[in-house]
Amino acid sequence: MSKVRTSSGGIAGMPSAVLQIPILAVLIGSWYGLTETNVLPKFFFGEPFKVFGVIWAWFLSGEIFPHLGVTLLETVLAFLFGSGLGLAVGLWLALSPTASRLADPYIKAANAMPRVVLAPIFAVWFGLGVWSKVALGVTLVFFIVFFNVYQGIREVSPVLLANARVLGANAAQLLRTVYLPSATSWVFSSLHTSVGMAFVGAVVGEYLGSSRGVGYLILQAEGVFDINTVFAGMLVLTAFALVLDQVVAIVEKRLLVWRPTHGETEKM
Amino acid sequence: MAMTQTISPARSAPAAEAAVPALDLDNVTCTFRTPGAKASYTAVKEATLRIADGEFVSVVGPTGCGKSTLLNVSAGLLQPSSGTVRVYGEELVGMNRKAGYMFQAESLMPWRSALDNVVVGLEYQGVPRAEAEARGQDWLKRVGLGAHGHRYPHQMSGGMRKRAALAQTLIMNPRIILMDEPFSALDIQTRQLMENELLDIWSADRKSVLFITHDLEEAIALSDRVVVLSAGPGTHPIGEFVIDLPRPRDVSEIRLTPQFVQLHDQIWHTMKEEVLKGYVQSQNK
Incomplete structure (x- = not known):
């Protein structure tokens, strides 16, 4: 999951923001124009300035923070448990061919199942609080990390393994110095996707039944046909997801310094 | 088939049969x-x-x-x-x-710096970190990488990687x-x-x-x-x-x-x- 990022825009090397902000303005402008002229009914499509008003009020009163906090907590817990579990099971199955052979059809079945349908069951099992959302997030994150680690371990260079053995590594040292670093590098490379999935798990879980969280706000607003608040919730979630993605990008950069990047040159 | 015209001054011809072979x-x-x-x-x-x-x-x-x-x-x-x-x-x-073994393919761990790669064998033996690093630094100098211990394999040229691999093998003596x-x-x-x-x-x-x-x-x-x-x-x-x-x-x-x-x-x-x-x-x- 590597993305090619360009820091400067294509048109005459202008900073991307200079070109990107007008696009946003055009989008919001046409939203405003189409709803004001009733080409799109306000009832279904909301009014941009009222949406911004709702967001403003949320942040001004501080009402949004406990909800954001809950959603963030669910996301982080789901990510930690999901990737921990994925790493452990991935390592185990990759290193044990017998276990892998036995588990194979079940893993495939579990992965093929649309796991969002588990949300009602988790709500019954774990209640309407934080844990039912964490459980849903875990099922989503687990498979991403698991498959990455499993593949990563099986593709560890045989030369690296042979070299470590010649240098005197025992089984535990081999696991610690070759398999684990190799596996974690695969976990990190799936970081963007898995954090995103943890977030999806949290919001979908909240939306299907909860007492707090941004998903809950959307659910409540939808119940009274307050379309502006629904849009406000969506925008807050989007902004929040972007912030999470940035945090992940920074963490990734720190942790993967050893990884070659294309066209990297060193300043003398 | 063996050629025995001159005997090199540094050492006598290898006595492969006489002594216990390595x-x-x-x-x-x-x-x-x-x-x-x-x-x-x-x-x-x-x-x-x-x-x-x-x-x-x-x-x-x-x-x-x-x-x-x-x-x-x-x-x-x-x-x-x-x-x-x-x-x-x-x-x-x-x-x-x-025996030490130098492979044809890349054998350095990409997630370890040159120094950390060189000392990995000592690490396996349980040599204290400070001593291992000192010996690793010494070997890096001997293979001409004294100033490049902090580099990761992808930041080194093919020749430098081979030097590091050589140091990694030879440090185990x-x-x-x-x-x-x-x-x-x-x-x-x-x-x-x-x-x-x-x-x-x-x-x-x-x-x-x-x-x-x-x-x-x-x-x-x-x-x-x-x-x-x-x-x-x-x-x-x-x-x-x-x-x-x-x-x-x-x-x-x-x-x-x-x-x-x-x-x-x-x-x-x-x-x-x-x-x-x-x-x-x-x-x-």
């Missing part, structure tokens, strides 16, 4: 069973090879003839189907703890060094530099070296003895030549001496047929 492959056969296929493939057949203590032996042979198999057997990474491997007289069981075409991926200038450095380091404490290469010139320039292998399958040594060129040698200059050319002609004569055989076989595969 490495003794006796009648080694390696047969691989490919999963799914009925036929098995015999890479090495009844190969016997002895390396005396402190001797630098090169093994040359056509491509795909099972040279690396011989090394893997010597390192203990691979169990021979039949035959025995003895290390200083003792039969080899499990990994060869007296192995009595036997196994080298599998270690310089084959380098350009010719870097390669000759590395060869000279290897000879420098080797002459300091005369370890036993089993050096595998497909490059006859490299083999002659470096070694005390060159062993020629037959084309695979069923590879075995078919000729042995004592290289009595005087040491210390400069690998880029020694290639021009008449003695070198004469040796090259002789060995090439033995090798040529096998190379052609290997070529035909690789085409028919």
Whole structure:
């Protein structure tokens, strides 16, 4: 999951923001124009300035923070448990061919199942609080990390393994110095996707039944046909997801310094 | 077949038979069973090879003839189907703890810096971190990477990575060094530099070296003895030549001496047929 990022825009090397902000303005402008002229009914499509008003009020009163906090907590817990579990099971199955052979059809079945349908069951099992959302997030994150680690371990260079053995590594040292670093590098490379999935798990879980969280706000607003608040919730979630993605990008950069990047040159 | 015209002043001719050899492959056969296929493939057949203590032996042979198999057997990474491997007289069981192995492919851990890669063997032995780092730094200096210990493998050139791999192997102070075409991926200038450095380091404490290469010139320039292998399958040594060129040698200059050319002609004569055989076989595969 590597993305090619360009820091400067294509048109005459202008900073991307200079070109990107007008696009946003055009989008919001046409939203405003189409709803004001009733080409799109306000009832279904909301009014941009009222949406911004709702967001403003949320942040001004501080009402949004406990909800954001809950959603963030669910996301982080789901990510930690999901990737921990994925790493452990991935390592185990990759290193044990017998276990892998036995588990194979079940893993495939579990992965093929649309796991969002588990949300009602988790709500019954774990209640309407934080844990039912964490459980849903875990099922989503687990498979991403698991498959990455499993593949990563099986593709560890045989030369690296042979070299470590010649240098005197025992089984535990081999696991610690070759398999684990190799596996974690695969976990990190799936970081963007898995954090995103943890977030999806949290919001979908909240939306299907909860007492707090941004998903809950959307659910409540939808119940009274307050379309502006629904849009406000969506925008807050989007902004929040972007912030999470940035945090992940920074963490990734720190942790993967050893990884070659294309066209990297060193300043003398 | 051995040539005994002059005896190099640095040391007497290797007494391969007299003393206990450092490495003794006796009648080694390696047969691989490919999963799914009925036929098995015999890479090495009844190969016997002895390396005396402190001797630098090169093994040359056509491509795909099972040279690396011989090394893997010597390192203990691979169990021979039949035959025995003895290390200083003792039969080899499990990994060869007296040997260091330099691989043809990249063997540095990409997530470790050069220094951390060099000290990894000491780490396995439980040497305290500070001492390991001091020794690692010392070895980095010896291979000319003193200022580059913090670099990750992808930030180093191919030659630098090979130097780091050399330091990683030699820091363990192995009595036997196994080298599998270690310089084959380098350009010719870097390669000759590395060869000279290897000879420098080797002459300091005369370890036993089993050096595998497909490059006859490299083999002659470096070694005390060159062993020629037959084309695979069923590879075995078919000729042995004592290289009595005087040491210390400069690998880029020694290639021009008449003695070198004469040796090259002789060995090439033995090798040529096998190379052609290997070529035909690789085409028919």
